[in-house]
Amino acid sequence: MPELTRRPRVALFVTCLVDLHRPTVxxxxxxxxxxxxxxxxxxRAQTCCxxxxxxxxxxxxxxxxxAGILDAFSGYDYxxxxxxxxxxxxxxxxxxxxxxxxxxxxxxxxxxAKTFELVAFLADxxxxxxxxxxxxxxxxxxxxxxxxxELGIKAQPRALLASVAGLTLAEMAEPETCCGFGGTFCxxxxxxxxxxxxxxxxxxxxxxxxxxxxxxxxxxxxxxGRLKRENSPIRTRHIAEVLAGMTNDVPPIGEGRG
Amino acid sequence: xxxxxxxxxxxxxxxLADAGLQKAxxxxxxxxxxxxxxAVANLPEFEQLRDVGRDIKNHVLANLDxxxxxxxxNVEKSGGQVHWxxxxxxxxxxxxxxxxxxxxxxxxxxxxxxxxxxxxxxxxEQHGITPVETDLGEYILQLRHEPPSHIxxxxxxxxxxxxxxxxxxxxxxxxxxxVFTDRRDILTEARRKLREQxxxxxxxxxxxxxxxxxxxxxxxxxxxxxGDLTQTLPKVHIVLASIEKVVPxxxxxxxxxxxxxxxxxxxxxSVYTTFSTGARRPDDLDGPxxxxxxLIDNGRTNMIGTEFQDMLRCIRCAACMNHxxxxxxxxxxxxxxxxxxxxxxxxxxxxxxVDKAGHLPNASTFCGKCESVCPVKIPLPKLMRHWRxxxxxxxxxxxxxxxxxxxxxxxxxxxxxxxxxxxxxxxTLGFLGRKRGKFHALPFAGGWTDGRDxxxxxxxxxxxxxxxxxxxxxx
Numbered sequence: 175m176p177e178l179t180r181r182p183r184v185a186l187f188v189t190c191l192v193d194l195h196r197p198t199v200x201x202x203x204x205x206x207x208x209x210x211x212x213x214x215x216x217x218r219a220q221t222c223c224x225x226x227x228x229x230x231x232x233x234x235x236x237x238x239x240x241a242g243i244l245d246a247f248s249g250y251d252y253x254x255x256x257x258x259x260x261x262x263x264x265x266x267x268x269x270x271x272x273x274x275x276x277x278x279x280x281x282x283x284x285x286x287a288k289t290f291e292l293v294a295f296l297a298d299x300x301x302x303x304x305x306x307x308x309x310x311x312x313x314x315x316x317x318x319x320x321x322x323x324e325l326g327i328k329a330q331p332r333a334l335l336a337s338v339a340g341l342t343l344a345e346m347a348e349p350e351t352c353c354g355f356g357g358t359f360c361x362x363x364x365x366x367x368x369x370x371x372x373x374x375x376x377x378x379x380x381x382x383x384x385x386x387x388x389x390x391x392x393x394x395x396x397x398x399g400r401l402k403r404e405n406s407p408i409r410t411r412h413i414a415e416v417l418a419g420m421t422n423d424v425p426p427i428g429e430g431r432g
Numbered sequence: 433x434x435x436x437x438x439x440x441x442x443x444x445x446x447x448l449a450d451a452g453l454q455k456a457x458x459x460x461x462x463x464x465x466x467x468x469x470x471a472v473a474n475l476p477e478f479e480q481l482r483d484v485g486r487d488i489k490n491h492v493l494a495n496l497d498x499x500x501x502x503x504x505x506n507v508e509k510s511g512g513q514v515h516w517x518x519x520x521x522x523x524x525x526x527x528x529x530x531x532x533x534x535x536x537x538x539x540x541x542x543x544x545x546x547x548x549x550x551x552x553x554x555x556x557e558q559h560g561i562t563p564v565e566t567d568l569g570e571y572i573l574q575l576r577h578e579p580p581s582h583i584x585x586x587x588x589x590x591x592x593x594x595x596x597x598x599x600x601x602x603x604x605x606x607x608x609x610x611v612f613t614d615r616r617d618i619l620t621e622a623r624r625k626l627r628e629q630x631x632x633x634x635x636x637x638x639x640x641x642x643x644x645x646x647x648x649x650x651x652x653x654x655x656x657x658x659g660d661l662t663q664t665l666p667k668v669h670i671v672l673a674s675i676e677k678v679v680p681x682x683x684x685x686x687x688x689x690x691x692x693x694x695x696x697x698x699x700x701x702s703v704y705t706t707f708s709t710g711a712r713r714p715d716d717l718d719g720p721x722x723x724x725x726x727l728i729d730n731g732r733t734n735m736i737g738t739e740f741q742d743m744l745r746c747i748r749c750a751a752c753m754n755h756x757x758x759x760x761x762x763x764x765x766x767x768x769x770x771x772x773x774x775x776x777x778x779x780x781x782x783x784x785x786v787d788k789a790g791h792l793p794n795a796s797t798f799c800g801k802c803e804s805v806c807p808v809k810i811p812l813p814k815l816m817r818h819w820r821x822x823x824x825x826x827x828x829x830x831x832x833x834x835x836x837x838x839x840x841x842x843x844x845x846x847x848x849x850x851x852x853x854x855x856x857x858x859x860t861l862g863f864l865g866r867k868r869g870k871f872h873a874l875p876f877a878g879g880w881t882d883g884r885d886x887x888x889x890x891x892x893x894x895x896x897x898x899x900x901x902x903x904x905x906x907x
Contacts, residue, residue, distance in 0.1 A: 188894050190844075194854050195887070197894035216898055221844045227837060229798065231820030231829065235841040242845065319799040352757050356797025361879030362833075363441075363795050365448055368883030369761045370797075399884030402870050428887035430869030 184212040185247050187255035190222040191391040202418035203256045203292050210300040219246040223263040237271045244281045253289040256414050257390045258321020261291040266324050297330035304337040307419035312342045314383035317349045318390035344381040355396040371400040386410045398427040433551045435784050437768030440791035447763045456589050457760050464754035467698025485691050486809045488684050489745035499645045499678045506648025510710025512723035523728045524555045536634035542659035543567035544639030546672045548770045564629045566658040575602045581764030584750045636662040640673035642685045649709040653702035669720035674728045676744040691807040695749040731783045739818045743778045745808040752802035774802035778815040793819035855893050862891025
C-alpha cells in the first residue's frame with residue numbers, strides 16, 4: 175500500500191456483537207484510531223460479517239452479506255474491526271466466496287488487503303507504541319483463535335498493554351488454547367463448550383490477575399459468563415476499553431451498574 | 433466397525449461423566465503438545481519440511497494411478513502379490529482367503545487403523561481364526577473388547593488400574609501376588625503372553641505407514657518392535673494399506689519419516705522403522721515366505737477431485753487430535769468410529785457418510801490449532817466447513833437451526849430493519865439486566881446459561897448512540 179501524505183480514512187467495522195452488546199468498544203476503537211491520526215468513519219450499511227451463515231454451511235447468505243460489505247466499505251484507505259474473528263472473516267474468507275464471480279472476487283481481494291484487526295492495525299500500520307490509557311491492576315490476556323492463528327496477533331496487544339500506566343500483565347498457562355466459544359458451537363454443544371471455558375477460567379484464576387482482557391467480544395462474553403457463574407471477582411473487558419482509557423465509561427462485562 | 437457417530441451428543445455426555453477417562457485425558461494432554469514443540473524447536477527446517485510433505489502428497493494424489501501401478505509392478509517384481517480391493521468387504525475376503533489357503537489358526541497383528549476400518553478381527557474370528565493384537569495398547573483393548581480411542585496411542589484412555597483388572601480377568605494363569613505398580617510390570621506381563629503368540633502365528637498382519645513406488649516396499653514405524661516380530665516370524669506377511677499411502681521414492685519416504693515421529697510423539701525417529709520388500713529370497717536368512725499387500729480404497733477415490741482431496745494427504749501422525757481442545761474434552765470414543773479428532777471429523781463423513789457423521793465436523797470451534805500443527809498442512813477447519821455446506825445443501829442441518837439462520841439473515845441483509853430489531857433487543861435485555869449486569873437464565877438460552885451466566889448488553893446499540901452523537905455534534 176502506498177504511503178499516504180494525508181490522514182488515512184478508516185472505516186470502522188463495528189461488528190454485530192459490539193453493536194448489540196457493548197457499544198463502548200466501538201467508541202474506544204474510534205478514540206484509539208483518532209489518537210493514532212486516522213480520520214474515522216462508520217458506514218451505516220453494515221450489519222454482520224456473515225460468519226454465522228458461513229460457518230453453518232450457508233454460503234449463499236454469507237455471499238450476500240459479504241457483497242453488502244463490499245459495497246459499504248469501498249473507497250476507504252483501511253477497514254478496521256475491534257475483533258480478530260470478524261477481521262479474519264473479511265481478510266481471509268471473503269474472496270473465496272466469489273470464486274465464480276471474477277469481478278466481485280477482485281473487489282473482495284482489494285478489501286481484504288486493507289482490512290485489519292484494531293490492535294494489529296494500531297501497532298503494525300499506524301506504528302503506535304504508546305497509548306494514553308491508564309489502568310490500576312493486574313491483567314491476563316487471552317489470545318483469541320482467529321486473531322492469533324489467522325492474523326498472527328500475539329505481540330501487538332502485549333506491546334500496547336505494556337504502555338498502559340499502572341497495568342501489570344500476568345500470562346496464563348495456555349493463553350493460546352481456545353476458550354470454547356466457537357460462535358454457535360457454544361450453544362450447539364454446550365456441554366463441551368462449558369468444559370472448555372471452565373478449563374480456561376481455571377487458568378485465568380491461577381494467574382492471580384484481577385482483570386481478564388481479550389480482543390474478541392464473543393470469547394469475552396463466554397469467559398465472563400463462566401467467571402460470573404463461578405462467582406469470580408475477576409473483571410472482564412475488551413482490550414480496546416483499557417487502551418483507550420474508557421474503563422470508567424462502562425462496568426466490566428457481566429457486571430451491573432449497582 | 434459399527435458407527436456410534438450419530439449418537440455423538442450422548443457419547444459426549446457419557447465421556448464427560450466418566451471420571452476415569454477424564455483423569456486419563458488430563459494426565460496425557462500436556463505431554464503430547466510439549467513433546468512435539470520440543471522436537472520441532474530442535475529442527476530448524478521443520479516448517480520447510482511441512483511444505484515439502486504437502487507438495488509430495490499433492491503430486492501423488494494428482495498422479496495416483498501412475499504411482500499405484502508403478503508400486504504394484506515393483507511389488508510383483510520382488511516376489512510379492514497385490515490384492516486390489518474397492519470395498520471393505522473385498523479386503524476382508526482377500527485376507528480371509530490367504531489365511532484359509534495356508535490353514536492359519538492364529539494370526540498376529542501389528543497396530544493398523546485400516547484394520548479397524550475393515551473390522552478384520554471380527555471377520556477372522558467368525559471363520560475360526562484367532563487374531564492376536566501385538567501392540568501393547570491394542571492388546572489390552574482386545575482383552576477388553578474396546579475400540580481404540582486414539583490413532584497412535586490406542587489405549588491412553590485407560591489408567592493403570594484398568595490394565596491390572598484386564599490382566600487378572602483374562603490371564604487366568606496369573607499369580608495372585610503379582611504386582612502391577614508401574615509400566616514395566618504391565619509390559620512384562622503382556623510380553624510373557626505375546627511371546628508365545630508370536631512363535632505360534634501362521635500369518636502376520638501389519639498396516640503400512642508408506643508404500644514406496646520405486647521399490648515396491650512397505651514401511652512401518654513402531655516403538656515396541658512388535659511389528660517386526662509380527663511380519664518376520666510367520667510364514668505369511670499380509671500388509672493392509674489404503675491407496676493414499678503411496679509415495680514416489682525412498683527419498684520421499686524419508687522426508688515423511690522426518691515429519692512423522694516429531695509430529696506424533698515428539699521423537700526424532702520412532703524406535704523401529706522397518707522397510708519390507710517382497711517375500712524371502714533364497715539367500716535371505718529370515719523373512720516371510722509370502723508377502724501380500726491388500727490395497728484398499730473403501731471410499732477414498734470418492735474424495736479425489738472434490739474439495740476433500742486434501743484430506744488424503746494425512747499421514748496419521750495424530751498431531752491434530754493431540755492438540756485439539758475438543759478431543760481432550762470428549763476423548764476419542766465420542767467420535768463414534770475409527771478415526772477421532774479433527775482428522776476424523778473430516779475423514780469419517782467421507783467414508784461412512786455425512787448423514788451418519790454430521791456431528792463431527794460441527795463439533796469444532798474452528799480454533800485452527802489442528803491445521804497449525806498438521807505436518808502436511810491439511811486445512812482441517814476449512815474441510816469441516818465444507819462438510820457443513822454439504823449438510824446445508826442436503827437439508828441435513830436441523831430445521832430449528834435453518835429457521836433461526838433464515839430469520840437472522842433476513843434482518844442482516846436489511847441494515848435499516850436490522851438497526852430497528854437490534855435496538856429493541858439490546859434495549860430490552862439491557863433494561864432487564866441493568867442492575868446485576870448478567871442473566872442466570874433466560875427463555876430459549878439454556879444452551880448458554882446452563883453452564884454460564886449471560887452478560888447483559890449495555891442497553892443501547894452502537895449505531896443508536898453513534899447517530900445521537902453525530903446529531904449532537906451538528907452545529
